[in-house]
Amino acid sequence: xxxxxxxxxxxxxxxxxxxxxxxxxxxxxxxxxxxxxxxxxxxxxxxxxxxxxxxxxxxxxxxxxxxxxxxxxxxxxxxxxxxxxxxxxxxxxxxxxxxxxxxxxxxxxxxxxxxxxxxxxxxxxxxxxxxxxxxxxxxxxxxxxxxxxxxxxxxx
Amino acid sequence: xxxxxxxxxxxxxxxxxxxxxxxxxxxxxxxxxxxxxxxxxxxxxxxxxxxxxxxxxxxxxxxxxxxxxxxxxxxxxxxxxxxxxxxxxxxxxxxxxxxxxxxxxxxxxxxxxxxxxxxxxxxxxxxxxxxxxxxxxxxxxxxxxxxxxxxxxxxxxxxxxxxxxxxxxxxxxxxxxxxxxxxxxxxxxxxxxxxxxxxxxxxxxxxxxxxxxxxxxxxxxxxxxxxxxxxxxxxxxxxxxxxxxxxxxxxxxxxxxxxxxxxxxxxxxxxxxxxxxxxxxxxxxxxxxx
Numbered sequence: 226x227x228x229x230x231x232x233x234x235x236x237x238x239x240x241x242x243x244x245x246x247x248x249x250x251x252x253x254x255x256x257x258x259x260x261x262x263x264x265x266x267x268x269x270x271x272x273x274x275x276x277x278x279x280x281x282x283x284x285x286x287x288x289x290x291x292x293x294x295x296x297x298x299x300x301x302x303x304x305x306x307x308x309x310x311x312x313x314x315x316x317x318x319x320x321x322x323x324x325x326x327x328x329x330x331x332x333x334x335x336x337x338x339x340x341x342x343x344x345x346x347x348x349x350x351x352x353x354x355x356x357x358x359x360x361x362x363x364x365x366x367x368x369x370x371x372x373x374x375x376x377x378x379x380x381x
Numbered sequence: 382x383x384x385x386x387x388x389x390x391x392x393x394x395x396x397x398x399x400x401x402x403x404x405x406x407x408x409x410x411x412x413x414x415x416x417x418x419x420x421x422x423x424x425x426x427x428x429x430x431x432x433x434x435x436x437x438x439x440x441x442x443x444x445x446x447x448x449x450x451x452x453x454x455x456x457x458x459x460x461x462x463x464x465x466x467x468x469x470x471x472x473x474x475x476x477x478x479x480x481x482x483x484x485x486x487x488x489x490x491x492x493x494x495x496x497x498x499x500x501x502x503x504x505x506x507x508x509x510x511x512x513x514x515x516x517x518x519x520x521x522x523x524x525x526x527x528x529x530x531x532x533x534x535x536x537x538x539x540x541x542x543x544x545x546x547x548x549x550x551x552x553x554x555x556x557x558x559x560x561x562x563x564x565x566x567x568x569x570x571x572x573x574x575x576x577x578x579x580x581x582x583x584x585x586x587x588x589x590x591x592x593x594x595x596x597x598x599x600x601x602x603x604x605x606x607x608x609x610x611x612x613x614x615x616x617x618x619x620x621x622x623x624x625x626x627x628x629x630x631x632x633x634x635x636x637x638x639x640x641x642x643x644x645x646x647x648x649x650x651x652x653x654x655x656x657x658x659x660x661x662x663x664x665x666x667x668x669x670x671x
Contacts, residue, residue, distance in 0.1 A: 244389030244432070245386055245387060245422075246384075247383075247384065247419075250383070266382045267382065267423045267424060268419065268420050268487070271484070274486055277489075280460070280486075281485060281486040281489060282486055282489045283416075283486050283490070285419075286415050286419045286487075286490065287415060287419075287490060288389075288415070288419075290389070290391075290434075334485070334486060352485075355484055355570075355572050356483065356484025356487065356572055
């Protein structure tokens, strides 16, 4: 079992996972960061999306040992001091989500997307979120929330 | 669906990776971006004894344009190729196909070599490689050999790479002046594997089609050239009537599979429609690029 070290939400974390353990399971089971949800476990639903070295990735399609040396951001890293981040607040205000299962994946995908595309149009938002599945909302409210976050960011 | 147990090797050089392949042969699987192999492991469709993870082999990443060829290292991530100026300028068909591969988060990890070595017949990149007559550079302990795309795809998820060989790079010929491209596909949902996909490149010279390349995805157990349609086009002036004639020949000699998406006739009809659309789009693109 290899020893690994990675930065998760700004803090140095270490572990000795089995090679076959996915990053998603390492975050949830070894680091107790259960905000990252595991849905399909084969890369289809997007619920487990986290940000690794600035890119949104599916943490169920990456081994924990492969994230050694990387900077990882999970949903727990978006809020600070108990206050929601700007994207989270915009999604809240737009009533974007219902049951919450897909939420962390959508939020992390949208977070990575808005960092690279601060002024997106609706088509670009739909494209960016096309790999995440939500079974409650019909997506409209999620897209509105992401567009609202972008609009608020532009207004500073 | 947790992954099954395997021995894990993480070589840092091509030589070490090739050595491990020589030792374990078909007991080993090579892990590149993992966007296809890890689902296969999770679903127990692949049960390798040894996983050779080449993500730490830095010499396998990178894109270079030399002497009319663009060489892409096998571990080059799809998003890197998508953002590459060399790919956009010299391999526009690849640039057109990349945004259709999976989703953004898949392209963060997925690699050019991984997709082509996995060889899913419904995937975009195999059709692009076949259309452009790309070359596959593989290395084993005896040395390197180059395999043309026409000989690379042997069957469903099967290539001519030997069990002791590692795919190290794929070379794409740079598009010549007057070339226009289009990648078209029909999928149930955006980002899904295509029911039918089509990679198309047309080269116009003096108003005449000098070269026509059409490769279909999702029509057979390997990507296939639409040779009947290509034959109709070469030497002719582009026109709606000509493209219609090519569309009628799109699946000449091909026998598409039936599955829950539709019977063979449906795939033939979709292929013809895509040929018509792609030829018009490629001709327009050729004029734009001139």
